[in-house]
Amino acid sequence: MAAPRDPLRVELLPGTLDLLILKTLSVTPMHGYGIAGHIGRLSGAALRVEEGSLYPALQRLKLKGWVTAEWRLTPTKRRARYYALTPAGRRQLAHEVSAFDQLVAAVRSVVRPA
Amino acid sequence: MAAPRDPLRVELLPGTLDLLILKTLSVTPMHGYGIAGHIGRLSGAALRVEEGSLYPALQRLKLKGWVTAEWRLTPTKRRARYYALTPAGRRQLAHEVSAFDQLVAAVRSVVRPA
DNA sequence: CTCAATCCATAGACTCACTATGGATTGAGG
DNA sequence: CCTCAATCCATAGTGAGTCTATGGATTGAG
Numbered sequence: 001m002a003a004p005r006d007p008l009r010v011e012l013l014p015g016t017l018d019l020l021i022l023k024t025l026s027v028t029p030m031h032g033y034g035i036a037g038h039i040g041r042l043s044g045a046a047l048r049v050e051e052g053s054l055y056p057a058l059q060r061l062k063l064k065g066w067v068t069a070e071w072r073l074t075p076t077k078r079r080a081r082y083y084a085l086t087p088a089g090r091r092q093l094a095h096e097v098s099a100f101d102q103l104v105a106a107v108r109s110v111v112r113p114a
Numbered sequence: 115m116a117a118p119r120d121p122l123r124v125e126l127l128p129g130t131l132d133l134l135i136l137k138t139l140s141v142t143p144m145h146g147y148g149i150a151g152h153i154g155r156l157s158g159a160a161l162r163v164e165e166g167s168l169y170p171a172l173q174r175l176k177l178k179g180w181v182t183a184e185w186r187l188t189p190t191k192r193r194a195r196y197y198a199l200t201p202a203g204r205r206q207l208a209h210e211v212s213a214f215d216q217l218v219a220a221v222r223s224v225v226r227p228a
Numbered sequence: 229c230t231c232a233a234t235c236c237a238t239a240g241a242c243t244c245a246c247t248a249t250g251g252a253t254t255g256a257g258g
Numbered sequence: 259c260c261t262c263a264a265t266c267c268a269t270a271g272t273g274a275g276t277c278t279a280t281g282g283a284t285t286g287a288g
Binding site: 128145146147148165166169170173188190192193194195 | 264265266267268269270274275276
C-alpha cells in the first residue's frame with residue numbers, strides 16, 4: 001500500500017472561492033461549516049476552505065445581494081447561519097462558471113500551444 | 115465580417131501570471147514587451163498582460179532566481195532587457211503547470227460533480 | 229468530565245494584479 | 259522636417275482577496 005502522505009493541498013486561486021460557494025449553495029441552502037465540508041468532500045479533499053477565508057467571502061456575497069443569511073437550527077439542534085442563493089446570485093454563478101472556463105482555456109492555449 | 119467588438123477581456127487570476135511568463139520564457143529569452151505580445155497572441159487576445167502587472171512580476175521572478183535579466187539590442191536596434199529562464203525557473207514552471215491543472219480539476223469536481 | 233467536533237466570526241498580515249503615470253527611442257507618413 | 263503611433267522600460271499607489279491566528283459557544287461521545 002502507498003505510504004501515507006500529505007493530503008495534496010491545492011492552494012486556492014483568489015477569485016475561485018466565490019464560484020465554489022455559489023455553486024455549493026445552488027444545490028441547497030447551507031451554513032458556513034457545511035459549505036466548507038461540501039467543497040472539501042466534492043474535491044476529494046484537494047480544496048480546503050479556511051474559515052478565515054470563508055466568512056469574509058460570505059459577507060461579500062451577502063453585500064452584493066447574491067446570497068441571503070438566516071439563523072436556523074441544524075438537524076442536530078445547533079444554532080447555525082443558513083445561506084441561500086438569490087436569483088441574482090444564480091446569474092452571477094452562471095457568469096463566473098463561464099468566466100472560469102474561458103480563463104482556463106486562455107491559459108491552456110499559452111501553456112499548451114497547438 | 116463580424117462587427118468589431120471588445121476583445122473579450124478575461125481577468126487574470128492572481129498566480130497565473132507567473133505561470134504564463136515562465137512558460138513564454140521556456141521557448142526562448144525575451145524582453146518584457148515581447149512577453150506580453152506573445153501571451154496576447156497565443157491566447158487569441160483573450161489575455162492582455164498590463165505593463166503594470168508584468169514588470170513587477172518580472173522583478174519577483176528575478177528575485178526568486180527563476181529568471182535572469184540582461185540588456186541587449188533587439189533586431190531593430192532598440193535597447194531592451196532580455197529575460198531568460200534559469201534551471202530553477204524551469205523546475206518552477208513544471209511545478210506551476212501541475213498545480214494549475216490540479217486546481218482546475220478540483221474546482222471542476224465541485225462545479226460539475228459526476 | 230474532558231475533549232473532539234461543530235458552529236460563528238474578526239483582525240492583521242501579506243500577496244499580487246490593476247490604474248495611472250512618466251519617460252526614451254524608432255520609423256512611417258504627412 | 260515634424261508629428262504621431264508603436265516599441266520599450268519602470269514605479270507608485272490602490273484595492274481585492276486569501277491566509278494565519280485568535281477567540282468563543284455548544285453538543286455528544288467516551
